[in-house]
Amino acid sequence: MEINTFEQLKTECIQSGKEIFEIAQENTAFSADITIEDVRNFAKRSLDAMKEAIDAGMSSNEPSMSGMCGTDCLRVQSKFSTKPAMFGKLFEKIIEYALATSEENIRMGKIVACPTAGSCGILPSTIVAISEFYNYTEEEQINALITAGEIGRIISAKVAIAGAVAGCQAECGTAAAMSAAAICTLRGGHVSQIIHACALAIKNILGLTCDPVAGLVEVPCVKRNPFMAIHSVTAAELALANVESKIPPDEVIDAMEQTGALMSPTLKESSQAGLAVTQTAVKVQQKIFG
Amino acid sequence: MKKTTLFDIISPVMIGPSSSHTAGAVRLGLLARNIYKNDIKKVTFKLYNSYAHTGKGHGTEKGLLAGVLGLNVDDRRIKNIFEDEISAEIEYEFEYADNFKRHPNSVDITFIGDIEMKIQGESVGAGEIVIRKIDDFNVKLTGKFNTILLVYRDMPGMISQVSSILQYHNLNIAFLNCDRNAKGQEASMVIGIDGDIDAEILETIQEIPDVYFVSYIEKLEQ
Numbered sequence: 001m002e003i004n005t006f007e008q009l010k011t012e013c014i015q016s017g018k019e020i021f022e023i024a025q026e027n028t029a030f031s032a033d034i035t036i037e038d039v040r041n042f043a044k045r046s047l048d049a050m051k052e053a054i055d056a057g058m059s060s061n062e063p064s065m066s067g068m069c070g071t072d073c074l075r076v077q078s079k080f081s082t083k084p085a086m087f088g089k090l091f092e093k094i095i096e097y098a099l100a101t102s103e104e105n106i107r108m109g110k111i112v113a114c115p116t117a118g119s120c121g122i123l124p125s126t127i128v129a130i131s132e133f134y135n136y137t138e139e140e141q142i143n144a145l146i147t148a149g150e151i152g153r154i155i156s157a158k159v160a161i162a163g164a165v166a167g168c169q170a171e172c173g174t175a176a177a178m179s180a181a182a183i184c185t186l187r188g189g190h191v192s193q194i195i196h197a198c199a200l201a202i203k204n205i206l207g208l209t210c211d212p213v214a215g216l217v218e219v220p221c222v223k224r225n226p227f228m229a230i231h232s233v234t235a236a237e238l239a240l241a242n243v244e245s246k247i248p249p250d251e252v253i254d255a256m257e258q259t260g261a262l263m264s265p266t267l268k269e270s271s272q273a274g275l276a277v278t279q280t281a282v283k284v285q286q287k288i289f290g
Numbered sequence: 291m292k293k294t295t296l297f298d299i300i301s302p303v304m305i306g307p308s309s310s311h312t313a314g315a316v317r318l319g320l321l322a323r324n325i326y327k328n329d330i331k332k333v334t335f336k337l338y339n340s341y342a343h344t345g346k347g348h349g350t351e352k353g354l355l356a357g358v359l360g361l362n363v364d365d366r367r368i369k370n371i372f373e374d375e376i377s378a379e380i381e382y383e384f385e386y387a388d389n390f391k392r393h394p395n396s397v398d399i400t401f402i403g404d405i406e407m408k409i410q411g412e413s414v415g416a417g418e419i420v421i422r423k424i425d426d427f428n429v430k431l432t433g434k435f436n437t438i439l440l441v442y443r444d445m446p447g448m449i450s451q452v453s454s455i456l457q458y459h460n461l462n463i464a465f466l467n468c469d470r471n472a473k474g475q476e477a478s479m480v481i482g483i484d485g486d487i488d489a490e491i492l493e494t495i496q497e498i499p500d501v502y503f504v505s506y507i508e509k510l511e512q
C-alpha cells in the first residue's frame with residue numbers, strides 16, 4: 001500500500017506488527033527496485049557523513065564567506081568546559097553538534113541536507129548525541145534515521161519542504177519533526193508516540209518565517225538549528241509520556257500547508273521583510289555585496 | 291511532479307551552504323559539461339537575478355566552475371576551486387545581469403573550444419536543475435535520464451524513424467520533445483531513455499539522412 005499520511009502509516013504498522021523503519025525500508029526498496037540492504041547502506045552513508053560534519057565542525061573556527069557566522073560552536077564549547085550547562089552533558093552535546101554541523105554548512109564544508117542544507121544540523125545533533133550518550137548501536141541509529149526520513153517524506157507529500165514556498169516552518173519545522181521521530185525511535189517509542197511527537201514539534205513552530213539576512217543561509221538559520229534540536233527533544237519527551245497532540249498529526253500538516261500558503265511572499269526566502277530588512281541587516285548586506 | 295522518496299529527505303551529502311545556490315550550481319555545471327563534451331578552452335558564466343546578487347555568499351560561482359570541471363556536489367575541492375590546480379586547466383570568466391524574464395536562479399554557460407556553445411540553465415530548488423536552451427534550441431533537460439539530442443533538417447517522419455530504431459534495440463523512451471530554431475529549417479529532438487545506450491545505436495541514428503548532429507548526454511549521479 002502506498003503510504004502518504006500519518007494515519008496510513010499507523011494503520012500499516014499496527015496491522016503488520018512492524019515498526020516504521022521496517023515498513024519504510026521495505027517500501028523504498030520495492031519502489032526503487034533495490035534491496036533493503038541497499039536502502040540501509042544509503043542511510044549509513046548519510047549517517048557517516050553527518051558524523052564527519054560534526055567532527056569537522058567541532059574543531060573549526062573558520063568564518064563563513066560573509067563573515068557573519070562560524071565561530072559560535074567553539075564559543076559554546078569553551079563555555080561548557082568551564083561552566084557546564086544547567087541541563088547536563090547530553091544537552092551540551094546536542095547544542096554543540098547542531099552548531100558544528102550548520103557552521104560546517106556555511107563555511108562550505110560537507111554536510112547532509114536533511115531535509116535541507118539550512119536545517120542540516122537538527123537531526124544529526126540529536127541522533128548522534130543521544131546515541132553516544134546511551135551507547136545505541138549503529139543499526140539502531142540507522143533505524144532512527146530511516147524513521148526520520150519516512151516522516152519527512154510523508155510531510156513532503158503535502159507541503160513543499162522549501163522556505164520559498166512555505167517558510168521556515170517547512171524546513172526547520174520538518175527537520176524538528178524528523179528529529180523528534182528519531183529520538184522516539186531510539187528511546188523505544190511506538191508508532192503513535194512517534195507521530196504525535198512530530199505533530200507536537202510542528203504545532204509549536206507553525207508560521208515560522210524565512211527572512212535570512214542578505215539572502216544567505218546564515219542569520220537566523222545557523223542558531224535556529226540548536227534551538228530546533230532542543231525543541232524536538234521536548235516534543236519527544238512529551239510524546240514518550242503519552243502526551244498527545246489534540247489536533248491529529250495529519251491535520252497539523254494541513255494547518256502547516258495552509259499557513260505556508262497564507263504567509264506573505266516577503267517572508268518566504270525573498271529577504272524583503274522581517275530580519276532581512278532591519279537596519280543592521282541592510283548595513284550587513286551593503287558591506288558584503290557592495 | 292516527481293514524488294519525493296526517502297532518499298531525497300536524508301540526502302544529498304553535499305558541500306554547503308545552499309542546495310539551490312551551491313549544489314544546484316554544481317549540477318548545472320556538470321550537466322552543461324556532459325552536453326558540451328568537447329575540450330574546454332574557455333567558459334563564461336553569466337549569472338542572473340538571485341544567482342547574480344547572492345551567489346558570492348553561497349559559493350555559486352565556485353559551484354558552477356567545479357561542475358564544469360567535473361567535480362561532484364560532495365567534493366571538498368569545491369570550496370577552494372579557484373586556488374585548486376584543476377581550475378588552472380581552463381580560462382573562466384563571470385558576468386552578472388538582471389533579467390526579470392529569467393528564473394531567479396539562472397545562468398548562461400558559454401563554452402569556447404573546438405566549437406562554441408551556449409547553454410541556459412536554472413536551479414529550480416532542492417538541488418534540482420533544468421537546462422532550458424542549447425544555442426538556439428529550447429530543450430528541457432533535468433539530468434535524471436540518459437538523453438539523446440539530435441539536430442536535423444526539419445521535415446516529417448523523423449520522430450518515427452528515430453523511435454523505431456530505439457524500439458528495435460528494446461529501449462524505452464521516458465520522454466521526447468522537439469523544437470525548431472528561429473529560421474525554421476533546423477529542428478531539435480531530445481529523447482530521454484530508461485537505461486543505457488551504446489555507441490552503435492547513436493551511429494545508426496547519425497546515418498539517417500538529414501540528421502546533422504547526434505549527441506548522447508549522460509544523466510547525473512543522484
Ligand code: SF4
Pocket residue numbers: 116118119162163167168169171172209210211212216217218220221224269
Ligand atoms: S530561515 Fe529560511 S533559509 Fe534559513 S533555515 Fe529557515 S527556511 Fe532555510
